[in-house]
Amino acid sequence: MSGAxxxxxxxxxxxxxxxxxxxxxxxxxxxxxxxxxxRDNAVLIFTGLSPSAHASSSPADPTPGWWEESVGPSxxxxxxxxxxxxxxxxxxxxxxxxxxxxxxxxxxxxxxxFPVLTLEDVAVxxxxxxxxxxxxxxxxxxxxxxxxxxxxxxxxxxxxxxxxLLLISCxxxxxxxxxxxRSLQREIIRRDPAWDEGRxxxxxxxxxxxxxARKLGMIxxxxxxxxxxxxxxxxxxxxxxxxxxxxxxxxxxxxLEAHARKFTGQxxxxxxLYLSRASDLFDLAEHGGSVxxxxxxxxxxxxxxxxVSTDILFPIHQQRELAAGLAAGAAEVEFEELASVQGHxxxxxxxxxxxxxxxxxxxxxxxxxxxxxxxPVRDTVARRLP
Amino acid sequence: MSGAxxxxxxxxxxxxxxxxxxxxxxxxxxxxxxxxxxRDNAVLIFTGLSPSAHASSSPADPTPGWWEESVGPSxxxxxxxxxxxxxxxxxxxxxxxxxxxxxxxxxxxxxxxFPVLTLEDVAVxxxxxxxxxxxxxxxxxxxxxxxxxxxxxxxxxxxxxxxxLLLISCxxxxxxxxxxxRSLQREIIRRDPAWDEGRxxxxxxxxxxxxxARKLGMIxxxxxxxxxxxxxxxxxxxxxxxxxxxxxxxxxxxxLEAHARKFTGQxxxxxxLYLSRASDLFDLAEHGGSVxxxxxxxxxxxxxxxxVSTDILFPIHQQRELAAGLAAGAAEVEFEELASVQGHxxxxxxxxxxxxxxxxxxxxxxxxxxxxxxxPVRDTVARRLP
Numbered sequence: 001m002s003g004a005x006x007x008x009x010x011x012x013x014x015x016x017x018x019x020x021x022x023x024x025x026x027x028x029x030x031x032x033x034x035x036x037x038x039r040d041n042a043v044l045i046f047t048g049l050s051p052s053a054h055a056s057s058s059p060a061d062p063t064p065g066w067w068e069e070s071v072g073p074s075x076x077x078x079x080x081x082x083x084x085x086x087x088x089x090x091x092x093x094x095x096x097x098x099x100x101x102x103x104x105x106x107x108x109x110x111x112x113x114f115p116v117l118t119l120e121d122v123a124v125x126x127x128x129x130x131x132x133x134x135x136x137x138x139x140x141x142x143x144x145x146x147x148x149x150x151x152x153x154x155x156x157x158x159x160x161x162x163x164x165l166l167l168i169s170c171x172x173x174x175x176x177x178x179x180x181x182r183s184l185q186r187e188i189i190r191r192d193p194a195w196d197e198g199r200x201x202x203x204x205x206x207x208x209x210x211x212x213a214r215k216l217g218m219i220x221x222x223x224x225x226x227x228x229x230x231x232x233x234x235x236x237x238x239x240x241x242x243x244x245x246x247x248x249x250x251x252x253x254x255x256l257e258a259h260a261r262k263f264t265g266q267x268x269x270x271x272x273l274y275l276s277r278a279s280d281l282f283d284l285a286e287h288g289g290s291v292x293x294x295x296x297x298x299x300x301x302x303x304x305x306x307x308v309s310t311d312i313l314f315p316i317h318q319q320r321e322l323a324a325g326l327a328a329g330a331a332e333v334e335f336e337e338l339a340s341v342q343g344h345x346x347x348x349x350x351x352x353x354x355x356x357x358x359x360x361x362x363x364x365x366x367x368x369x370x371x372x373x374x375x376p377v378r379d380t381v382a383r384r385l386p
Numbered sequence: 387m388s389g390a391x392x393x394x395x396x397x398x399x400x401x402x403x404x405x406x407x408x409x410x411x412x413x414x415x416x417x418x419x420x421x422x423x424x425r426d427n428a429v430l431i432f433t434g435l436s437p438s439a440h441a442s443s444s445p446a447d448p449t450p451g452w453w454e455e456s457v458g459p460s461x462x463x464x465x466x467x468x469x470x471x472x473x474x475x476x477x478x479x480x481x482x483x484x485x486x487x488x489x490x491x492x493x494x495x496x497x498x499x500f501p502v503l504t505l506e507d508v509a510v511x512x513x514x515x516x517x518x519x520x521x522x523x524x525x526x527x528x529x530x531x532x533x534x535x536x537x538x539x540x541x542x543x544x545x546x547x548x549x550x551l552l553l554i555s556c557x558x559x560x561x562x563x564x565x566x567x568r569s570l571q572r573e574i575i576r577r578d579p580a581w582d583e584g585r586x587x588x589x590x591x592x593x594x595x596x597x598x599a600r601k602l603g604m605i606x607x608x609x610x611x612x613x614x615x616x617x618x619x620x621x622x623x624x625x626x627x628x629x630x631x632x633x634x635x636x637x638x639x640x641x642l643e644a645h646a647r648k649f650t651g652q653x654x655x656x657x658x659l660y661l662s663r664a665s666d667l668f669d670l671a672e673h674g675g676s677v678x679x680x681x682x683x684x685x686x687x688x689x690x691x692x693x694v695s696t697d698i699l700f701p702i703h704q705q706r707e708l709a710a711g712l713a714a715g716a717a718e719v720e721f722e723e724l725a726s727v728q729g730h731x732x733x734x735x736x737x738x739x740x741x742x743x744x745x746x747x748x749x750x751x752x753x754x755x756x757x758x759x760x761x762p763v764r765d766t767v768a769r770r771l772p
Contacts, residue, residue: 180613
């Protein structure tokens with residue numbers, strides 16, 4: 001399953017942004033294609049909260065990746081041309097060091113002894129992988145969802161290190177609706193008695209809490225309109241309801257249950273807590289006074305910002321803000337608002353809309369004309385959130 | 387506190403829509419103003435999920451009611467002119483019979499022995515209160531939120547029994563996003579070990595589950611934009627965080643916590659489960675083949691449908707559907723889409739927008755000209771949900 005997975009052990013002590021260190025943390029990653037002699041064809045992908053580094057299949061691991069239709073030979077991110085790297089986030093549980101890993105200083109899992117994780121830590125860890133591969137400047141830095149915020153942190157901390165930016169369904173910082181939704185997910189997990197202050201047995205753990213948290217996550221990842229179209233008020237047949245009057249009665253409930261059960265067996269609860277909180281904590285303004293200032297200072301030659309009109313987790317005005325801010329810094333910026341009905345997750349499922357937009361961005365030669373902003377940014381954002 | 391509360395004991399066996407009976411159930415209600423000699427100035431208000439019958443203050447109970455600014459002398463629903471009745475829903479816990487009440491057949495609380503509750507049962511129980519007061523035809527039937535669906539059920543079951551309808555922030559049936567949100571609230575309560583299959587001690591009970599469920603409820607009752615304006619990324623001062631790294635860090639989390647704590651001590655968990663499920667089960671189409679058919683058959687002379695553009699629980703297309711459907715039945719129908727930022731709860735808080743609209747509807751004489759539909763109904767709704 002993970003025959004394509006590689007590991008980089010970061011030597012020495014890795015200092016975390018909010019304090020604490022990790023000794024020799026490991027970052028899992030996968031690559032596709034070949035780095036050219038000029039070392040100028042590298043594309044780095046940071047992921048959303050839950051994926052591994054396995055973005056796409058390869059001979060070493062033929063199982064489909066989480067972004068299979070976007071990455072591969074002759075696909076929008078064409079691995080015959082680009083050397084593509086995808087890292088498993090620091091703090092995650094698919095090969096990279098995280099709360100579920102063994103702390104080399106104690107021989108025990110970190111659990112809640114893991115230092116506070118930020119997306120900047122995830123970005124710096126990704127940078128260390130690139131350095132080890134001999135890559136200084138990326139051709140394109142790609143980030144959907146949480147990975148988009150990670151990419152913004154990377155661009156802010158290492159200006160000039162990415163010639164192009166592809167930011168998808170993300171924002172310059174977490175807004176209160178998203179914070180509320182994630183905070184409640186974490187509370188649900190922590191209130192499960194089986195969580196036991198993070199000391200659960202890995203074989204069991206807070207299964208019920210994780211299932212409910214994932215359901216709430218799914219509610220933020222999709223859209224009301226999609227569910228009206230897919231499920232309406234379709235009922236679960238009575239014979240599947242076991243006579244429990246409070247058991248799920250509608251297909252939408254059954255859909256959420258199936259998704260949640262699948263996720264619960266895969267993801268470590270403490271890792272989920274740390275990554276979830278890292279998204280809440282992220283605020284690009286910390287890198288230079290205001291979001292606008294930081295975006296204007298990102299020295300990328302070109303950027304594409306994609307948003308989806310039905311996204312409730314990162315609403316479209318957040319992508320407008322990114323595009324306008326990057327355009328103010330004189331980068332050539334394109335902004336695409338897609339009418340996908342699947343909400344925040346559209347970049348994973350509405351490939352017919354996403355593929356051509358991504359392909360066009362990667363295929364365009366260096367100096368072709370592009371559409372440039374400004375786009376309107378909602379007043380409330382500009383006023384309240386410097 | 388409840389000196390204004392009156393009770394009507396419904397004689398004999400009350401048959402529930404989905405099976406089961408209640409023996410001599412009691413409905414708590416309050417009234418304001420006086421019924422005139424013609425008995426044609428009665429206004430009935432059905433409530434949302436959580437309020438009591440105490441819609442407004444009165445000499446017998448001077449505490450502010452849940453809709454204080456809308457109901458009272460010289461207020462939009464002017465109690466010098468109208469005889470206003472507000473009922474506590476059957477199944478609730480503020481004086482009406484519900485799962486927390488004593489079953490006269492056993493001498494024990496009903497708990498999960500309470501029969502499945504529907505909003506039609508709530509409507510019929512309200513009808514029995516009116517009959518007891520000698521009222522056959524209402525001047526106006528009013529329902530916000532869940533109360534709006536109850537009012538629609540009432541209008542469908544007793545055609546011609548309400549001359550006017552005021553429907554606020556409701557819909558003809560629950561759609562899957564709302565079902566998902568409520569279903570998860572119920573699951574969170576039922577997963578709290580203190581719920582104990584409904585046998586909790588009333589003094590303790592599933593406090594943590596209720597708190598988290600209420601937070602999720604609040605997320606559906608307000609709007610992302612309101613929170614961006616009110617809270618942005620405002621932080622809780624460190625001294626209030628007790629050194630717990632996973633404690634709430636943002637003011638939005640503190641706001642939800644405060645609301646949830648206030649609610650938890652007031653509302654019985656089993657009653658919450660029953661009323662929440664009743665909202666999911668409601669579908670006006672059950673009263674005549676399709677929503678459109680039923681709405682066209684409601685013999686009201688006039689209707690006002692109010693919706694709010696930021697409502698995610700009952701999105702605005704649901705109110706458009708109601709207005710269009712009632713207009714097809716030749717009633718004079720007004721539709722008001724208000725730009726309130728507070729989402730579903732706007733009818734409780736954005737009184738500057740709601741008061742004049744409600745006042746105009748109640749003040750208009752019988753034959754003044756009104757705006758009549760049709761308004762566009764979104765294709766997906768028309769297609770998927772007959």
